Amino acid sequence: xxxxxxxxxxxxxxxxxxxxxxxxxxxxxxxxxxxxxxxxxxxxxxxxxxxxxxxxxxxxxxxxxxxxxxxxxxxxxxxxxxxxxxxxxxxxxxxxxxxxxxxxxxxxxxxxxxxxxxxxxxxxxxxxxxxxxxxxxxxxxxxxxxxxxxxxxxxxxxxxxxxxxxxxxxxxxxxxxxxxxxxxxxxxxxxxxxxxxxxxxxxxxxxxxxxxxxxxxxxxxxxxxxxxxxxxxxxxxxxxxxxxxxxxxxxxxxxx
Numbered sequence: 001x002x003x004x005x006x007x008x009x010x011x012x013x014x015x016x017x018x019x020x021x022x023x024x025x026x027x028x029x030x031x032x033x034x035x036x037x038x039x040x041x042x043x044x045x046x047x048x049x050x051x052x053x054x055x056x057x058x059x060x061x062x063x064x065x066x067x068x069x070x071x072x073x074x075x076x077x078x079x080x081x082x083x084x085x086x087x088x089x090x091x092x093x094x095x096x097x098x099x100x101x102x103x104x105x106x107x108x109x110x111x112x113x114x115x116x117x118x119x120x121x122x123x124x125x126x127x128x129x130x131x132x133x134x135x136x137x138x139x140x141x142x143x144x145x146x147x148x149x150x151x152x153x154x155x156x157x158x159x160x161x162x163x164x165x166x167x168x169x170x171x172x173x174x175x176x177x178x179x180x181x182x183x184x185x186x187x188x189x190x191x192x193x194x195x196x197x198x199x200x201x202x203x204x205x206x207x208x209x210x211x212x213x214x215x216x217x218x219x220x221x222x223x224x225x226x227x228x229x230x231x232x233x234x235x236x237x238x239x240x241x242x243x244x245x246x247x248x249x250x251x252x253x254x255x256x
Contacts, residue, residue: 002234003030011041018045020055032071037063037092039113043100051103059113060095065120083123092118092132106142113137133162141171151175153183165189173205181207185219199224207238215240 004027011022020043027036039061046054067088074081098111114132121130141155152174159167166189173183185203201224207217217238 003028005029019043020045020057022059024059024061032068034066034068035063037061039094039096048101049103053102055100055102057098057100057111058095059097060093062091062093065090065092067120083121085123088121090118090120092116092120094118094132105144107140109137109139111137111139133164136160143175146174149177151178153181167200171203171205173207179209181205183207189225201225213242 007024007026009022009024011020013020020041022041022043024039024041025037028034039059041057041059043055043057046056048054065088069084070087072084074084094114094116096111096113096115098109098113100107100109100111102108112134114134117131117134119131123130136159138158139156141153143151143153145151152172155171155173157167157169157171159169161167168188169185170188171183171185173181175181183205185205187200187203189198189200202222203219204222205217205219207215209215215238217236217240219236219238221234221236223232223234
């Protein structure tokens with residue numbers, strides 16, 4: 001009964017890496033709500049130094065949103081709640097934008113993947129409106145060498161959603177011989193004031209660069225908030241393969 005998420009992404013450079021194109025497919029299922037979508041992305045890259053690049057990106061696509069609200073039991077005697085009187089099935093077009101500054105040692109990015117606030121339901125009461133909320137993400141990280149065979153990669157992600165607490169992820173990974181990475185992450189959310197945060201989860205991470213083209217990753221997410229009794233943990237698996245290796249100079253492994 002836990003939420004399930006699956007994603008597939010592909011990206012490639014064009015025009016001597018001045019342009020980047022990508023594709024994202026995803027599926028989400030949480031309770032009676034299911035969403036699946038496809039988005040294409042385009043980025044124009046500008047050299048801002050000998051090793052640094054500024055990328056300006058756009059993405060566009062659509063998702064299929066389904067909510068089987070008739071399956072929800074709203075009261076002990078199952079009286080019909082008007083908000084749950086019918087199922088919802090919608091196609092939701094959207095687009096987003098972002099900016100990304102990076103080199104081979106560090107990165108900084110800001111993005112808003114969904115700009116259109118699509119209405120999810122036609123049922124409205126007072127100020128209540130069921131719409132998609134905009135989310136904004138600020139990400140940053142860098143890599144520093146601790147020894148000839150050990151590299152440290154700290155990173156952070158700040159998440160903002162309209163009507164929700166501010167979220168923060170702090171991560172640290174250690175790469176050994178550019179082949180194996182071990183890391184940990186903490187996820188926190190703003191509770192009521194700017195200085196009050198709650199710890200949502202602790203995460204352990206493993207990445208293995210099996211070959212120059214193939215990478216495998218695993219993460220174990222341990223819930224620490226009030227949902228611990230019903231959703232104590234989750235597992236995430238990542239597989240990455242890089243085509244065309246050797247045709248041009250490519251940094252391996254890709255830290256970002």
